[in-house]
Amino acid sequence: MRLIQFLFVYILHNSKTTQANCQARCEETNGRAIDTRLTNRALVGHSFKNFTVNNPYDCHLLCFTEKCRCQAYQMKGKHSCELLDEDRFAAPDDLKEEKGYEYYQMDREYEKTTHNACANQPCRNKCCEENPCSNGGTCTDLCHHAEQKFNCTCAIGYVGRLCEKKSPTSCKQLQLQAKKPKNSTIYTLYDPASKSFYQTFCDLTSENGFVWTLLESFSLANNNHFQAAPFLKDNPVNQNSFKWNKFRLSRPIMNSTLSHSTHFRATCNFSTDGLVTTDYLRAKTTDLNILQLDGWPCVKMEYINIRGYDCYDCTAQMIQDINWHIHTDSSVISCQFKSASNSSVKSRGGEDNFGSYYSINPLHRCTSGENATTQWWFGEHKILMLNETDSFHPAEI
Numbered sequence: 001m002r003l004i005q006f007l008f009v010y011i012l013h014n015s016k017t018t019q020a021n022c023q024a025r026c027e028e029t030n031g032r033a034i035d036t037r038l039t040n041r042a043l044v045g046h047s048f049k050n051f052t053v054n055n056p057y058d059c060h061l062l063c064f065t066e067k068c069r070c071q072a073y074q075m076k077g078k079h080s081c082e083l084l085d086e087d088r089f090a091a092p093d094d095l096k097e098e099k100g101y102e103y104y105q106m107d108r109e110y111e112k113t114t115h116n117a118c119a120n121q122p123c124r125n126k127c128c129e130e131n132p133c134s135n136g137g138t139c140t141d142l143c144h145h146a147e148q149k150f151n152c153t154c155a156i157g158y159v160g161r162l163c164e165k166k167s168p169t170s171c172k173q174l175q176l177q178a179k180k181p182k183n184s185t186i187y188t189l190y191d192p193a194s195k196s197f198y199q200t201f202c203d204l205t206s207e208n209g210f211v212w213t214l215l216e217s218f219s220l221a222n223n224n225h226f227q228a229a230p231f232l233k234d235n236p237v238n239q240n241s242f243k244w245n246k247f248r249l250s251r252p253i254m255n256s257t258l259s260h261s262t263h264f265r266a267t268c269n270f271s272t273d274g275l276v277t278t279d280y281l282r283a284k285t286t287d288l289n290i291l292q293l294d295g296w297p298c299v300k301m302e303y304i305n306i307r308g309y310d311c312y313d314c315t316a317q318m319i320q321d322i323n324w325h326i327h328t329d330s331s332v333i334s335c336q337f338k339s340a341s342n343s344s345v346k347s348r349g350g351e352d353n354f355g356s357y358y359s360i361n362p363l364h365r366c367t368s369g370e371n372a373t374t375q376w377w378f379g380e381h382k383i384l385m386l387n388e389t390d391s392f393h394p395a396e397i
Contacts, residue, residue, distance in 0.1 A: 004296050007192065009130075014222045016063070023397050025139075025210075029144065032070065033176075033206060035323060037056070037103060037104050037261065038088075038095075038102065038103040038104075038211075039101075039102055039363060040097055040098060040099050040100070040101060040102075040103060041074075041095055041097060041098065041102075041119070041138065042074050042076075042095070042096055042101035042103060042223075042267050043072065043074060043084050043086065043087070043088055043091060043094050043095050043103060043168060044094050044095075044096045046085050046086045046091060046092055046094060047074075047083065047084055047086045048069065048083055048084070048085045049070075049082070049083040049085075050080065050081065050272060051080075051081040051083075052079050052080065052081070053079055053080075053081045055077065055078075056075050056081075056104060056256075058103070059073050059075060059081035059082070059083075059333065060104065062081060063083050063106055063387075064106070064108075066083055066148045067108075067127070067149060068125075068126075068127035068132070068150060069083075069085050069127075069149075070083045070084065070085070070086040070106065071084055071085060071086050071090065071103050071106060071147065072086070072088065072103065072104060072106050073085040073106065074082040074101055074102060074103045074104060074323075075102045075104070076100055076101050077100055079321040080239070082085035084315055085112065085161075085162075086139065086161075087105055087106065088103065088105065091103050099259060101274065105210045106146040108147050108223075115324070116292075117118075119151045121171065122341070125141045125142075125143055125149055126141070127138065127141055127142075127150040128141050128150055129292065132150065132152070132378055133152035133153075133154070133161075133162055133163050134156070134158070134163045134164045135154070135155055135157075135158045135163045135164070136155035136163070137152040137153060137154045137155060137158065137163030138152070138153045139151070139152055139153075140153065141168070156195055157190055157192065157195070157238050162224035163173065165177060166190075167189070167190035167197075168187070168189055169189060169190050169191070170206065170213065170256075170257065170260065171189070171190060171200075171202035171203075171211045171212070171213045172211045172260065172380055172382055174187055174189070174202060174204075175202075175204050175211055175382050176315070182202075182204055183204070183205070184199050184201070184202060184203045184204045184205045184206065185202070185275060186199055186200070186202075186242045187199070187200065187201075187202045191252075191253055191256070192305075193210040193252060194252070197240070198239045198249065198250075198253060199239060199242040200213060200214050200215075200242065200249060201217075201237070201239070201242065202211075202214075203270075203275075203377070204382070206274060206275035207275065207379070209381060209382065210263070210378040210379045210380065210381060210382060211379065211380055211381075211382040212377045212378070213257050213261070213377060213378050213379070214247070214249075214375060214376075214377055215231075215248065215249050215254055215257070215376045215377060215378060216247060216248040216249070216251075216355065216374075216376045217244050217246075217247045217248075217270070217271070217297070217373055217374065217375045217376075218237075218245060218246055218247065218248075218373060218374060219244075219245035219246070219370065219371055219373050220357065220366070220367055220369065220370050220373075221245070221370040221376075222245055222246045222372065223357045225237065225246065225344075226248070226325055226355070227324075227356060227357060227358070227388070228323050228325070229324055229325060229353075230290045230293075230320045230321065230322065230323070230324060230325050230326055231251070231254065231289070231290050231293070231320065231326055231376075232292070232293075232294060232320065232321075232322055233251070233322075233353065234250055234251035234252070235248055235251075236248055236249060236250035236251075236300050239253070240257075242272075244271040244373055245371070247259070249251040250254065251291065254291055254378070255327070257378045258285060258289070258291060258378055259376035260380055261285055261379060261380045262284060262285055262289070262379065262380050262381060263282060263283065263284055263285060263302075263378070263379040263380070264282070264283060264284075264285055264377060264378055264379065264390065265280070265281060265282040265283075265376075265379060266280065266281045266354040266355075266374065266375065266376050266377075267279075267280055267364035267374075267375045268280070268354075268366035268372065268373065268374060268375070269365055269366070269368075269372055269373055270373070270375045271373060272293075272373075273286050273365075276304070276365070277305055278305055278307070278308055278365065279305060279307065279353070279364055279365040279366055280303070280304070280370060281301055281303065281304040281305070281316070281354065282301065282302045282303050282304075283299060283300060283301045283302055284300075284302065287299055290319060290320070290326055290376070293316075293318060293320040293326060294320065294321050295319075295320070295321065296317060296318075297317070297318060297387075298315035298316065298317055298320050298334065298335035299315060299316060299318045299335075300313070300314070300315050300338070301313070301315065302318050302371040304316050304328075304337055306330045306340035306353050307330070307340060307343065307361070307362065307363050307364055309330075309339040309342065311336065311337045311338040311339065314335075314392045315336040315337065316328055316335050316336070317329060317332050317334060317335045317337075319356070324356050325355035325356045325357075326351055326354070326355050326376070327352045327354050327355035327356040327357075328352075328353050328355075329349075329350040329351060329352060329353070330344045330350075330351045330353050330361075331344040331345065331346045331350035332350060337360070340353075343361075343363070344361065344369060345359055345360070345361045347359070351364070354356070354366060354374055354375075354376075355374060
């Protein structure tokens with residue numbers, strides 16, 4: 001195994017100090033390249049400079065000289081050198097099989113010094129002189145670790161190591177920016193209208209071909225905070241500190257999400273059970289705008305299931321007014337979906353499902369106990385990754 005090792009010394013100037021012994025600060029950087037090359041591998045999408053060289057050692061020197069940005073390098077053939085702004089550990093999903101390539105890892109570190117007379121002075125390594133941060137980002141020199149020479153503080157609305165990407169403004173945009181399918185979890189999104197960030201759960205995986213944005217989630221124990229708060233009202237709850245048992249987006253953000261959504265759905269206990277299509281409904285936003293519903297209409301459902309009674313492409317009654325959270329009443333038989341009236345609670349005005357909960361049935365998963373939760377979502381079609389298929393049928397989930 002061949003070890004290439006050489007010493008790189010640079011001066012960190014401190015222009016503010018007037019002390020003679022603090023005009024400069026020296027740090028020694030020990031750069032190593034151990035011959036652990038990966039044959040027929042390339043880090044795709046991270047090349048920022050290309051050179052023609054005589055051999056891999058020359059490429060190593062070029063990467064080492066590019067002290068602020070180069071994290072690794074790769075050779076294509078015998079003479080084509082590519083400097084990389086990330087290494088395979090920082091971007092493992094981008095290391096691909098590419099015939100004719102050889103990937104090389106850089107290893108940088110600082111040697112300890114005993115002659116540093118300016119330890120308490122500000123760090124300055126000149127990596128920010130040409131400001132590598134995009135879109136108004138602010139660059140700060142870093143001197144503690146040889147492989148991270150600067151940090152970008154991004155302007156509002158931008159993210160990324162160099163602030164090169166716009167902050168995702170929706171769950172779908174989050175999915176579009178990804179190079180591979182992302183996990184369903186809590187994400188921070190950016191609202192351009194208010195120029196602020198908020199949190200929600202993005203479900204990117206439970207229904208193939210769809211991205212779902214969580215609008216609201218609450219436990220039966222917290223029903224009193226939601227019972228008289230229909231989607232007609234602006235009632236944000238914990239949208240900057242997500243909680244499954246007590247959460248709701250603001251109405252402006254829900255309206256923005258609706259503008260690019262095609263469906264809505266209601267689920268029970270999603271945080272613990274995932275998507276279960278017993279006690280579940282799904283319909284098109286063109287058949288009902290849940291943010292404006294004020295009445296008791298029969299609404300076409302793609303699918304509805306209450307306590308195991310279900311119906312495809314049929315109407316069910318949806319109820320919401322200024323004092324009632326949106327819900328359906330399974331005891332009502334005025335629409336096509338009637339089967340759930342069997343075994344429904346008919347006392348005290350009927351059985352509320354998916355919200356309101358003035359009268360509940362413990363056999364309904366959303367109201368099976370104080371910790372049972374209810375969720376409402378907006379959904380839209382997503383761009384499918386290579387390993388995904390576009391299909392949905394409740395019975396198959």
